[in-house]
Amino acid sequence: MKKIIATLMAGLMAVSVLAGCGGSTGTDSKTSDVNAGKTESDWSYIADKGEMVIGITYFEPMNYMDDNGKLTGFETEFAEKVCEKMGVTPKFQKIDWDSKEVELNAKTIDCIWNGLTITDERKENMDISTPYMENKQVMVAKADKAGKLTSADALSGLTVVAEKKSAGEEVAKTDEFFKNAEYVSVDSQSKALLEVKSGTADVAIIDYVMSIGTLAEGSDYSDLKVVEEKGFSPEQYGIAIRKNSTETLKKLNDAIQAVADEGELKKIAVKYNLDDLLLVEAK
Amino acid sequence: MEQFFNVSQQLLKGFGENSFIFIITLLLALPLGLVVSMGSMSKFKPLKWLTKTFVWIIRGTPLMLQLFVVFYVPPLLSNGNFNFSRINAALIAFVINYAAYFSEIYRGGIESIPRGQYEAGQVLGMTRSQIFFRVVLLQVVKKIIPPIGNEIITLVKDTSLASVIAIPEILMMAKDFSMQGLIWPLFYSALFFLLFCGILTLLFSFIEKKLNYYKG
Numbered sequence: 001m002k003k004i005i006a007t008l009m010a011g012l013m014a015v016s017v018l019a020g021c022g023g024s025t026g027t028d029s030k031t032s033d034v035n036a037g038k039t040e041s042d043w044s045y046i047a048d049k050g051e052m053v054i055g056i057t058y059f060e061p062m063n064y065m066d067d068n069g070k071l072t073g074f075e076t077e078f079a080e081k082v083c084e085k086m087g088v089t090p091k092f093q094k095i096d097w098d099s100k101e102v103e104l105n106a107k108t109i110d111c112i113w114n115g116l117t118i119t120d121e122r123k124e125n126m127d128i129s130t131p132y133m134e135n136k137q138v139m140v141a142k143a144d145k146a147g148k149l150t151s152a153d154a155l156s157g158l159t160v161v162a163e164k165k166s167a168g169e170e171v172a173k174t175d176e177f178f179k180n181a182e183y184v185s186v187d188s189q190s191k192a193l194l195e196v197k198s199g200t201a202d203v204a205i206i207d208y209v210m211s212i213g214t215l216a217e218g219s220d221y222s223d224l225k226v227v228e229e230k231g232f233s234p235e236q237y238g239i240a241i242r243k244n245s246t247e248t249l250k251k252l253n254d255a256i257q258a259v260a261d262e263g264e265l266k267k268i269a270v271k272y273n274l275d276d277l278l279l280v281e282a283k
Numbered sequence: 284m285e286q287f288f289n290v291s292q293q294l295l296k297g298f299g300e301n302s303f304i305f306i307i308t309l310l311l312a313l314p315l316g317l318v319v320s321m322g323s324m325s326k327f328k329p330l331k332w333l334t335k336t337f338v339w340i341i342r343g344t345p346l347m348l349q350l351f352v353v354f355y356v357p358p359l360l361s362n363g364n365f366n367f368s369r370i371n372a373a374l375i376a377f378v379i380n381y382a383a384y385f386s387e388i389y390r391g392g393i394e395s396i397p398r399g400q401y402e403a404g405q406v407l408g409m410t411r412s413q414i415f416f417r418v419v420l421l422q423v424v425k426k427i428i429p430p431i432g433n434e435i436i437t438l439v440k441d442t443s444l445a446s447v448i449a450i451p452e453i454l455m456m457a458k459d460f461s462m463q464g465l466i467w468p469l470f471y472s473a474l475f476f477l478l479f480c481g482i483l484t485l486l487f488s489f490i491e492k493k494l495n496y497y498k499g
Contacts, residue, residue: 102355107363214462214463215464222464
């Protein structure tokens with residue numbers, strides 16, 4: 001009987017965890033209560049371990065494997081510098097992006113640092129660092145069609161794809177520009193590009209930053225083109241940590257500023273051609 | 284060409300994870316399934332119903348959800364003090380899940396043996412365990428080869444579900460390539476599964492042929 005109860009409990013927990021992903025406030029306030037109830041602060045938890053587990057996914061130019069199979073990228077180098085200032089060792093853990101909030105609350109990672117867009121919903125559920133980089137949503141289409149996407153009328157009858165729950169989806173659903181288009185959501189940005197490439201959709205709305213690495217010369221997507229003239233909903237990237245970890249947040253923000261002051265942040269951004277998007281200025 | 288080798292090498296590395304999960308799951312779930320099937324055929328009612336409920340829960344929920352439960356529920360309940368490693372969590376979920384499915388196949392096989400054989404065994408003065416291991420089990424093995432083979436081939440492909448708890452298996456690797464602008468690795472990865480399943484299919488038809496000396 002105990003076993004049944006335990007199994008059922010586990011099942012129920014899983015359901016509430018998954019509901020938490022969707023950002024229901026009920027579950028989230030419960031999880032933060034649990035964290036607040038513990039005496040050990042988030043920072044001493046991380047400091048005791050001596051390492052900060054950083055949740056990432058692979059995408060160019062943020063975190064990716066170079067030709068020698070070594071993890072590199074803007075976020076990789078940035079995080080290494082910041083962790084050095086915080087006195088902890090960075091440990092990069094690949095995660096499934098859909099489960100990032102669960103990973104964070106389960107303490108299987110200590111922060112999400114992978115071009116995370118700051119939104120009000122995310123701010124309610126997690127603590128987020130000072131914005132360090134700007135990003136926007138752009139349209140991607142086959143090169144021969146890209147020039148024609150100039151008005152809402154031109155998009156009439158076309159199919160638009162974006163990643164579910166992403167900033168791109170927000171744009172596709174709310175922006176007047178897409179009011180005549182048909183919207184389809186897919187499970188990742190690369191799937192959105194695949195839809196356009198294979199012709200099952202006409203326009204993908206993706207992160208500008210992601211488009212830099214993915215649409216580069218020589219990739220399978222090189223016949224796709226970013227519509228440079230039109231960008232949507234400028235947004236900002238931040239690093240997410242567990243809710244109510246005030247001390248970790250302060251250490252993190254101070255370390256980011258320190259890295260910027262030394263000019264290191266700028267140097268890394270220039271290396272990956274992202275310097276005009278940088279938000280943290282050296283003081 | 285160099286790119287092709289690089290991609291193949293990465294995918295092969297990913298497929299190593301799939302193969303590892305596959306082998307460990309088989310080694311542990313095949314015997315565990317027999318234990319579970321004994322439970323669900325037990326004459327002791329509480330044990331029987333407990334086992335049946337267990338099988339119902341495991342077969343009645345998606346494996347993907349079970350992977351989530353095993354990996355995320357312990358740290359969420361213990362505030363991060365206890366968690367299985369990703370690979371262990373995957374192995375636990377796969378072994379339990381497949382043991383439940385195997386147990387039903389075993390049960391079907393064992394119950395298909397005519398009562399007369401048990402009675403004949405008793406008449407000859409064999410003990411219950413002698414009858415089971417010397418008479419029944421060998422016939423069961425032959426009967427369940429096709430359904431077990433089916434399940435095992437499903438397992439090969441199910442291992443790619445481990446990517447939901449971020450195990451760098453082959454499909455996840457292939458998806459990473461598509462993030463870098465390479466689409467073909469995603470479809471190329473099918474070849475690895477096909478080859479592996481092809482070998483298994485040949486192996487199973489070989490075993491079936493070997494066991495064909497007796498018509499039960």
